Amino acid sequence: MPQPSTTVRFFQCASAVIWCLLSAGIVFGFAALKPILISEGVYHELCDAKTSGGLDVCIEQDLKLNKMFTISAVTTNATALVVGYILDNYGPRVCGFIGSFFLFFASFTLADYLDFFVNALALDKYLLGYITLAIGGPFVFISCFQLANTFPKYSGMILALLTGAFDTSSAVFLVYRLAYQKLSQISLPLFFKWYVTVPLFIAVCQAFLMPSESYKTLGNIEKLAIEGLDENGQLPEGDDGSQIIEDANERSSLLSSNERRLSAISSNPTDARLTSIDSELGLTTKKSRAKSVYEEYVESKMLSKSGHLFGILDGKSIKTQLSSPFFLLMCVFCTIQMIRINYFVATIRSQEQYLVGDALAADLNGIFDIALPLGGVVAIPFIGILLDNFQTQTVMFILYLISIFIGLCGIVPHYFFNLVGILILVAYRPLYYTAISDYSAKVFGFETFGTVYGLMMFTAGVINYFAVYLDKFTKSTFKGNPGPINWALIMSTVIAGAALLLYIEFTRKNAGKLKLQEEAEEAEVVQIPQ
Template structure:
């Protein structure tokens, strides 16, 4: 039995390495400035006196943006294989694989001058960071159940570490610009080797060899407050299920009888009967979510994936992901064109570098409040309104305030988007297929984000650095996808009708088991 101190050490260590590795590639806007200063891909530029020596030419800018596009897509693509590997070999091996990827990524940048242009060490290094991040991050999710009653808090800390990890390259940029001769890529990534070595040492010593719980179980705990068998989690007296003492006692006692029946009957976990507490919570959640909770629970993964519930969410999520990553890659050039002022564009770029990690952390408690108190359809409507609003503000020229407001909305929107999509999958598709469905959704969205390279090329060439045509197209598609998703959900909920069993009317649930 692992003692509390070891479990606490595991959570703290995982939070630290997620802070330094989980999503560092999303700090690209800050890192890109250093890459340009260091002359990365400058050999692609034709010598032109009209182009400042410290500004990227079109070919160099496109190549740098492609480096981010490919890596960001790969990060999302890794969700499915990492989940599969995690289920087969456990979190320790997954974490070690992640540390190896991070170590190799650092080595590519350290040895870049020796290898370029024989191979592309910059692209390979960034790809390694993109692969290593999901390995070390997703393998930490199971730690949420090391302290079952604090699973939500632990998940919030890990998610916050992921969001804040993009600040790594912001810190590097600030140090680089404060030193007279900068801090070379070679020196920085030599220091960074501390991170993968730290992860490797932790994984080989005190980190768990097997997962505490599966991703589906963690999602179930987060939604219902019950474990994978429909029982109260360790140390819980049921106050989070229902406040009335007598009703809580009745539910728990009847739940014990149901558990005994399941054991006598020899039912497997996969085909067990639902416990009384589980039935009660599902009825309660169905009412709370306006009928959305459990709408596809119990169906196989393939039936869920080919349903409009999955397809429409995929369209919406993929467009949102493209817009987020496209802006991260092109924030400087977009703002420079819209504002018509290089200095103001640099200023907004710097603000964005700071707000991206900070916004993710600040928004966590507010996202939790929204998910806890509003119905999923309302939450999706808020997310959709934010999506359209961000698109509109991204079209306003010559206004620093409008573009700043759009950036603020975007950094708040990014963690909100990821959380809402995950919450949607757990509520609609259920916990048994959560890992497969959510992993596939993220993976497909990652593939779709590769289209931003084409958008970037059109912006640089066809539209002469004008981002407006692409942003108008993205805004229109966003509006259509939002309207289609929300319209379909609303239609299906109206067809399903009002909830049959009010969660406050559980006498039938009680009486059924009082007869035992």
């Protein structure tokens, strides 16, 4: 595919950031939208004169609204797996058009343009509209990842902008709520009559501006983000290698034609003899593609940096990868965290109402509405520092401790602890998604990254529907007390997280021992007479 001009590539990236900001994760702004839905009388017909709540909403109405969000959150994660397949087989333009279609459909449904169709089929207009918003988001968001290679030297910045736009997109409904309350009561249909311009913008960009073929696959993008190398193991265009190899002697050695031999020399002079002897004895490992000198160098650093977990299942069959404890235990931990996050987003007002009362609950809800879109943006640089400077098991341990701390803050009936829990949660959410992605790429490799990570998110998303029943139990069995459910989620986190960390540590130690054994065997080979 011919490389477009710099100007075209700039506008491609800018347009993608704009529409991600307006649509990618809009459904996660539910906490800000919910007061408007209540005010507009959505599902109010479920209430009777005897039922009431502190939000002027009955239990049945509250459950129905929360269920609408939970199903949409499930749909978002389930859709991600489908998007990956379509993106790899049909390209980003098709994904973009599909996403814009679903956003069009959602806008027309919630703007009351399709009432005849909806009523004829006896469909739930609000559930249908919110679900189609949830489907459109992943299509227009994930299809943008390949733009990381529009400017390879700045791929990390581009990915950060896209991710930040996704996190900030939940603010769309916050802005709508502020306008609804402060300026005038802009009805829900009127808002979505205006919102239809977003999918229109996306469709026009896809038709006239965006590439029809991917610059990169998802696995290649992850490789670029983690290793700083492209799919061929080379430095991106415009990169002189100074960020990868700091030592001047090593850098000069990289320019030599004998890449394999000099790669060994750059890390350990004695390995040069080993390379030569390996060749003479026929011990060279056969690979589908010979690794570049940059790849050898970076992977040796990544192996140590990740605590001997980097590439531990790389090259294994997808069946082996998906049946390994690395996948199964992470999938369980990932699922529990997703349930906790989305359950809190859906029920924050009612939970805080029980813990700290109506007035303070409204205050915390307002803070959460603002903090949620800002949390990801503020956390991005710190997430990068964390992933760049700590081993994989250390990152997972930090994730584990933060998750438990957030859970404990959420069961204390005190304003300060609940506020701290909320502020940490909004930063934890992007860390959680980024750490799981980083873990999947490092452990399973880049070739199967899309399948492994997509299936993990899909499984967690589908099981996330269980949050509907948690909400019912809270309001019926426990009379609105969120404590028992939150305690159950905390204990599930403790058990699942501990199992994952113990397995990682056990495997890491064995990998370290195996590495020492291999080095000892290599040392014996080097001593063979010439």
